[in-house]
Each structure stands twice: as structure tokens, then as C-alpha cells.
Amino acid sequence: MKDVYLFSGFLGSGKTSMLTDVIRQLKEKGLKPAVIMNELGKLPFDSQAVEEDVPLKEMLEGCICCSGAEKTEAQIQSLLLDNEFDVLIIETTGAAHPVEALDAVYSPLFAEKLNIKGIVTVADSKLWLNRDVLTPQLRSLFMEQIRHAHLLLANKTDLLTEEEQAKVVYELQGFNPQAFILQTTNGRVPLHLLEGLAATTPIDKSNVVKASVSSMQLGSRLVEFEQGSFTQEQFEDWVRQLPDSVYRMKGFVPIEGVKNPMLFQYAYGMVQWLPEFVKMPAKLVIIGENVGNVQVIGVD
Template sequence: MKDVYLFSGFLGSGKTSMLTDVIRQLKEKNLKPAVIMNELGKLPFDSQAVEKDIPLKEMLEGCICCSGAEKTEAQIQSLLLDSDFDVLIIETTGAAHPVEALDAVYSPLFADKLNVKGIVTVADSKLWLHRETLTPQVRSLFMEQIRHAHLLLANKTDLLTEVEQGQVVYELQGLNPHAFILQTTNGRVPLHLLEGLKATTQADKADIVKAPIASLQLGSRLVEFTDVEFSQEQFEDWVRTLPETIYRMKGYVPIEGIKNPMLFQYAYGMVQWLPEYIKMPAKLVIIGENVGSLPVIGMN
């Protein structure tokens, strides 16, 4: 399986500086990185920082967590088929919500080939101290990126006094007590901290895997349905039993009387079914908190 890191952080926080330094460390360990870079504009400014010998996919004029989700799946599929790499780094735009960005990475077509290690968020320490100057919507996004990190970089600490540095760490810990917080300049993070992140993907073949995902807010679970079918009503009845901490599901569900598993999507309480004209693998990806202990329909 390929390790995957999702780099998150607000505009100008230092994600690309972190990316180039992590790439350097990976190459020093003779690990081959690949990069998917998402930029909101028409020009790939940040991707110019990636060396020519590294497999790179660019997504311009769109957010990875909005209309770009299907494009992201295609880019990952292309990398898996055509490129030789050990580690995949996905750098999101500064406008990406981390939960939705993580969702865009998961696809039942290749979820069992990727080991998503977690979200690494870079936070501009000075901006954090002046967050009240942001509009409510922007401030909310800024805080959500921090809240859902598995590893959190309090960046640009060289611009703060010691007292301010201590205030930033204290307040960030209050917002996200689960993440390891590292004070940084220029987004420099030791590779071993990334490698030590817990994998967030579990795969079910027949029974529920009860191992908890320790210290992570967000996790995912890949469920494979074998020799079982449901009615849409049965499946939606199960969906209604889910806690609010299940944010997203997508995959292909075998439905009684229908030849091919149907494409199923769930996001924040909304359900969507679409017919499939080719036989897709009956797999479902569940994204949320405490997914390891979630009873899944059809799993004994």
C-alpha cells in the first residue's frame, strides 16, 4: 500500500514550503514521492516548486473538495497505473475544508491500495493571534482546518515573542487536543513525525474490526459486501441509525433485484442513489469519527 498525506492549511500558511522540505527528506531516504497539487487559479504557481523528476498531477481552477472530487479520483488512479512512487502527498488549496478534502481522496476503486496516514495542517501563528480580523466565514474555515488536523504545525513562530508563542500553542491545544503540535519556521517538519501518524483506513471482509483509531479525530473504514444484498429501504434505515459523527460515505451497494451494485453517496444527512451500467466492486468507504466501532449493515 502507498502512504498518503494530505497537506492542509490556510492561504499563505506555508504548505508549499513544507512540501518541498518533506520531498527532500523522502528522497534522502530513497523513497519516491508523488504529488497532487490543487490550486484555485489558472496558473500552477506552487507546482513550480516540485522537481521535474517527481510525478505531479495538477488541478487548476477548482477546489479538491468541491467539483474536483471526481478529478482527484482520476488523478490518483492515473498515478497508481502509470507512476512508480512510494508516498503520495496531496496539497489542497487554502480554501479547502479538511473533511471534504479527505473525502475526495477516498474511492472504493482504490481505497485498499492507499494507506491514508492523516491530515497535516500548517497554521500561520501570527494570523491565529489576529484571527478576529477575518470575516466569520473565513475564520470558521481557518479554525476547521486546525480542528481536524492529525499533525499541526504552528508555523512562522519566528515572527512572535516567546509569550505569543506560548499563547498560540495553548490556544491551538484547546481547539484540537488530539493533534501533536509542532512549532516551526518555514514549515520544516521532521519526516519521522509524519511517518508516526496512525493509518486511518481499516478494511472489513466479513467481521467488524474493533480496533479503535487512537488519538485521531477523523478515520475511515472500507467495507466489502460479499454474498449479501439489501433493499434501498433497508440500507437507508441503517443510515438513519448512524451518529452525527459519520460525515461521508460513498461506494457501490448491492441492491435486491438490480443487476449491478448502485452508486451510493451520503454527506451530512443527505442520501443519493445512482444506477451503474457496469459491475463495480461492492465496496463502501465510511468517513467520520470512531468508525472502527460502528456496527455496519450486513457485517456479523
């Protein structure tokens, strides 16, 4: 499996500085990194920081978390087919919401090939202290990026006094108590902290859940179904009783009387079914918080 890291953070927080340093550390360890970089503009300014020997896919003029979701899936498929690499780093734009970005990374077509290690959010420490100057919409996005992080970098601490540094750490820890918080300058993070993350909760062949250490945070779970084990009505009854902590689901669901597993998508209470004319693997990806404890129809 390929380890995958999602780098999140507000505009100008220091994500690209972190990216270049993590690439350096991976290479020093003998690992081959690959990068998907999402930029809102027409020109790939940030991608110039990635060395030529690193496989790179760019997404310009579109956020990874909205219209770019299908493009992201195609880019990952292309990397898996055409490149040899050990670790995939996906750098989102500063405008990306972590839940939406994580959803764009997952596909039941290659979920078994990827091990999502976690969301690493770079937060500008000075901006955190001055967050009240942001518009309500930007402030909400800034806070959501921090709330869903598995590893949180309080960056640019060199611009703060010791008292301000302590205030930032105390407030961030209270806002996201599950995340490990590291005070940094220039986005420098030791590789072992990244390698210790575990955001994916897999299912083994006996359908026993292997809960990860971060199961209370934003993460995912891959479920495999037996062919034609329930009706569409039974499946939707199960969906309706899911906790609010389940944000997204997508995959191919086997339905009694239907030849091929149907394409199923769920987002914040809305359900969509589409017929599939090719037999796809009967797998479902669940994205949310504490997904390891969700009882799954036909599995638990």
C-alpha cells in the same frame, strides 16, 4: 499500499515550504514521492517548487473539495497506473475544507491501494493570535482546518515572542486535543512524525475492525459487503440511525434483486442512489470521526 498525506492550511501558511522539505526527506530515505497540487488560479505557481523527477498532477481553477472531486479521483487513478511511487502528497488550496478534501481523495475503486496517513495542517501562528480580524466565513474555515488535523504545525513561530508562542500552543491544544502540535519555522517537520500518523481504519477479511490510534479524529473506514445481503429500505434504515459524526459515505452497495451493486453516496443526511451497468466491487468508504466504532449493516 501507497501512503497518502493530505496537506492542509490557510492561504500563505507555509504548505509549499513544508511540501518541498518533506519531498527532500523522502528522497533521502530512498522513497519515491508523487504530488497532486490544487491551485485556484490559472497558473501553477506553487508547482514550480516540485522537482522535475517527482510525478506531479496539477488541478487549476477549481477546488479539490467541490467540482474538482471527480478530477482528483481521475488524477489518482492516472498516477497509480502510469507512475512508480511510494508516497502520495496532496496539497490542497487554502480554501479547502478538510472533510471535503478527504472525501475527494477516497474512491472505493482504489481505496485498498491507498493508506491515508492523515491530515497535516499548517497554521500561521501569528494569524491564529489575530484571527478575529478575519471575516466570519474565513475564520470558520481557518478553525475547521485546525480542528480536523491529525498533525498540526504551529508555523512562523520565529515571528512571535516566547510568551506568544506558549499562548499559541496552549490554545491550539485546547482546540484540537487529539493532534500532535509542533512549533515550526518554514514548515519544517521531521518525517518520522508523518510516518507515525494513522487516519485509516481498515477492515480485515474476517470483518474485525482494526482501530487506529487516531480513530477519534477525522478518518475513514473501508467496508466490504456480501452480495445482495439486504434491501434498499433496510440499508436506508441503517443510514438514518448513523451518528452525526459520519459525514460522508460513498461506494457500491449490493441490493437484493438488483444485478449489480448500486452506486451510493451520502453527505450530511442526503442519500443518492444510481444504477451501475458494470459490476463494481461491493465496497463502501465511510468518512467521519470515530468511524471505527460505527456498527455497519451486514458486517458488525
